[in-house]
Amino acid sequence: MEQQFIDSEILKPQTPIIEFRGVSKTYPGGTHALEDVNIKINKGEFVFVVGSSGAGKSTFMKLIMREEKANTGIIRVNGFNLTEMKRKYVPMLRRTMGIVFQDFRLIPTMNVFQNVAFAMYVVGATGRDVRREVSKALSKVGLGNKARSMPNQLSGGEQQRVGLARALVNSPDLIIADEPTGNVDPNMSYEIVNMLTEINKQGTTVLMVTHDHNLVRDFHHRVIMLDGGKIVADNAGGDL
Numbered sequence: 187m188e189q190q191f192i193d194s195e196i197l198k199p200q201t202p203i204i205e206f207r208g209v210s211k212t213y214p215g216g217t218h219a220l221e222d223v224n225i226k227i228n229k230g231e232f233v234f235v236v237g238s239s240g241a242g243k244s245t246f247m248k249l250i251m252r253e254e255k256a257n258t259g260i261i262r263v264n265g266f267n268l269t270e271m272k273r274k275y276v277p278m279l280r281r282t283m284g285i286v287f288q289d290f291r292l293i294p295t296m297n298v299f300q301n302v303a304f305a306m307y308v309v310g311a312t313g314r315d316v317r318r319e320v321s322k323a324l325s326k327v328g329l330g331n332k333a334r335s336m337p338n339q340l341s342g343g344e345q346q347r348v349g350l351a352r353a354l355v356n357s358p359d360l361i362i363a364d365e366p367t368g369n370v371d372p373n374m375s376y377e378i379v380n381m382l383t384e385i386n387k388q389g390t391t392v393l394m395v396t397h398d399h400n401l402v403r404d405f406h407h408r409v410i411m412l413d414g415g416k417i418v419a420d421n422a423g424g425d426l
């Protein structure tokens with residue numbers, strides 16, 4: 187029985203959760219933010235996206251969330267064809283992903299519990315499910331005892347962990363994080379990437395932009411490097 191399970195795991199074809207084919211993005215005004223990007227990211231991968239300022243990292247993430255549209259090429263995310271998809275399907279796409287922001291974006295008038303619960307209410311969840319899932323998400327990020335705190339009573343690292351709980355609470359297939367450690371101290375950065383790594387081990391695909399070379403060196407994840415809107419390096423080992 188066990189043998190059978192292992193074999194089928196090995197034989198299981200790798201399924202891309204994100205696929206870019208010949209994708210270019212030029213902003214109004216003429217900046218070529220991405221040029222002919224081709225990439226596949228499989229389900230269950232953890233990928234760091236690195237590169238200098240202006241390289242196109244945030245644009246890459248925004249295309250995946252369909253916050254921006256590509257000018258040319260094909261983008262597939264989680265079974266959605268983003269190039270042909272009508273705007274009305276964007277909420278369905280977003281439901282499959284958890285988004286973590288550099289500046290946390292918590293609602294200042296809501297406590298920690300309410301901030302995370304809100305992410306569930308907006309997708310139609312109610313009552314008991316919300317209480318159970320919010321508690322689970324908060325304990326995953328080590329904030330079970332801070333449910334009633336207000337955002338302004340938390341450290342930057344704690345606020346970001348609320349952001350992480352909010353991204354997790356709807357059990358997304360994919361977590362998108364654009365510099366999630368950009369506003370927290372180095373120790374907390376490690377904590378956050380540790381948590382993302384744990385979440386990844388349970389099957390969630392993680393895509394994270396960072397400028398922090400230490401994180402990239404110490405966590406051995408795939409690294410995609412952008413420069414001038416092109417992918418200039420892509421390795422599975424973690425060292426660039």
Ligand SMILES: Nc1ncnc2c1ncn2[C@@H]1O[C@H](COP(=O)(O)OP(=O)(O)OP(=O)(O)O)[C@@H](O)[C@H]1O
Binds near residue numbers: 214219238
């Ligand atoms: N909304 C926009 N309108 C016009 N140009 C833009 C817009 N957003 C980004 N750009 C330009 O596109 C290029 C890529 O920007 P992007 O934000 O993707 O870079 P980045 O790699 O995320 O940089 P950083 O590390 O500073 O966050 C830059 O030249 C930027 O000025």
Ligand SMILES: [Mg+2]
Binds near residue numbers: 243244364
């Ligand atoms: Mg950016």
